[in-house]
Amino acid sequence: MKRKKLISCILAASLLASSSLVGCGQKTGDKGGDTSAAKVDKEQYINCNLGAEPKTLDPSKGTDIYAAWILAETMEGLTRLEQEDGKDVVKAAGAEKWEHNEDGTVWKFYLRDYNWSDGKKVTAEDFIYSVKRTLDPKTGAPYANLLYVIKNGAAINEGKAPLDSLGMKALDEKTLEITLESPCPYFFQITYNKTFVPQRKDIVEKYGDKYGAEPDTMVYCGPFNIKSWTHNSEMVLEKSDKYWDKKSVKLEKVNMKIIKDESAAYNSLYSGSLDLGGVSKKEWIEKFDKTGKFNNLQGYKPGASYIFFNTKDKLFKNANVRKAFSIGVTRDDLCDVIFKGRQKPAYGWVPPTVLVNDKEFRAEADEPIKNLIKENQDPKELLSKGLKELGMDPDPSKLTVTFLQAGTDQWFRTYAEYLQEMYKKTLGITLKTEYVEWPVFQKKTDEGKFELASMSMSGDYNDPNTFFDGFISATAYVPTFWKNEEYDKLTTEAQNIMDVAKRLDNYKKAEKILLYDDAVIAPTGFPTRNTYVYKYVKNLMTPLFGTTELKYTYTDGRSK
Structure with a gap:
């Protein structure tokens, strides 16, 4: 295991948006930290939702x-x-x-x-x-x-x-x-x-x-x-x-x-118990807009939600099984129904906004999962092929798989129920769900005590390496237990060369190995944000990378 800002999949919904505000690089209020000419409230405090x-x-x-x-x-x-x-x-x-x-x-x-x-x-x-x-x-x-x-x-x-x-x-x-x-x-x-x-x-x-x-x-x-x-x-x-x-x-x-329940977080924001928060539900968006009390920050976040597979598992050690579970994800519907449009379908791994020098990686690279779908029109057929290779019954309807979820509240249950119906339709399998809290989830995945699970990731810095280094075999922090020498070579080489074209080519090849050749993970969506911040909150910095910067934040007019 290594590192990364790993978070439960609810980041892609809204609660983490209300806590981390990692996103599209906007700022409310005046520039910089100088408030000498500004009127500030006598009591200076801010209420946030850490989320977990x-x-x-x-x-x-x-x-x-x-x-x-x-x-x-x-x-x-x-x-x-x-x-x-x-x-x-x-x-x-x-x-x-x-x-x-x-x-x-x-x-x-x-x-x-x-x-x-x-x-x-x-x-x-x-x-x-x-x-x-x-x-x-x-x-x-x-x-x-x-x-x-x-x-x-x-x-x-x-x-x-x-x-x-x-x-x-x-x-x-x-x-x-x-x-x-x-x-x-x-x-x-x-x-x-x-x-x-x-x-x-x-x-x-x-x-x-x-x-x-x-x-x-x-x-x-x-x-x-x-x-x-x-x-x-x-x-x-x-x-x-x-x-x-x-x-x-x-x-x-x-x-x-630490408010985990989505409705409770919305109510806290609406009542003024929170000063800022992410909102994804249409009815709540309309409700907040009508107040006229908020600035609304929107845009992509440099992150991704994904399903990942335990490649040590007797079933998911097979690449065709993993590919079937990847193309069996109905990404467009998933992002619309579960994430309420606050995620955009992910057919690659590196999200929009991530640069190689001045080139946006996503604009320069193919989408490997679209190619995988194009070549395998029937996910169920691909799953049967993988089951045969494993010497198992090739009938998907006889297969039961357990999905590990990093939360126990209603959002996670709704998400899991959607995946159950989705995989029943696209693969014909039975999907059971195990619900645990985030610390338990981390322990179980680190120890390989799962079959498949979901998580989200937020990049640490503006370079594709922040998304690829998590799968280098010697230092992997995403617990897939997968190793690929060519992937390791491509990514470690890209870490140490200054040539932009060469780095870009290496990362394109690495992404193909990760998603198309070996299907180690199944990206599902690139999160966007729809964050409401009360207008009296000034100088709130929300960099594209890193976390929200509160050093210069202050409030002016909270009681109005």
């Missing part, structure tokens, strides 16, 4: 987007992802400036003077310790492979090199030098990722396995600290008086509620 309980806030071990958002607000890494004129911009944060050599293989980051929440200085060694801890195979960090771009990062994580061989060193207390394995076209785009937040060795060692499980097991260096965490109910953040740029932070408190 984070599994852990340990920066080395967290995989879900819920933890990623919290860490973005409470930790200050080397850089922060912000927006200017609607475009994502990597801004100075813990590092006030940086430089690199001619080929981009050696970077120097010059840290500013800033402190942890307990008053101690943040140092270059805190960054080195954090990266070493994430790469240490004993940690079992799901985000480790993002750091493979650093010299000896992969070798360390695979147990082939000592920690001290890592290409990072402190030139002094405030100067961090990072040497890469080779030129990396997306390195700077990952410096705002949580893998580059500092960690305190004394705190980690003091709390051990409890680190990141409760607010008092951590120290913070970002705009906010965690004041309280009522599990499965609410997390409260408060403005940090130790933050280096506290003058730019207007919010005194951020109340992150």
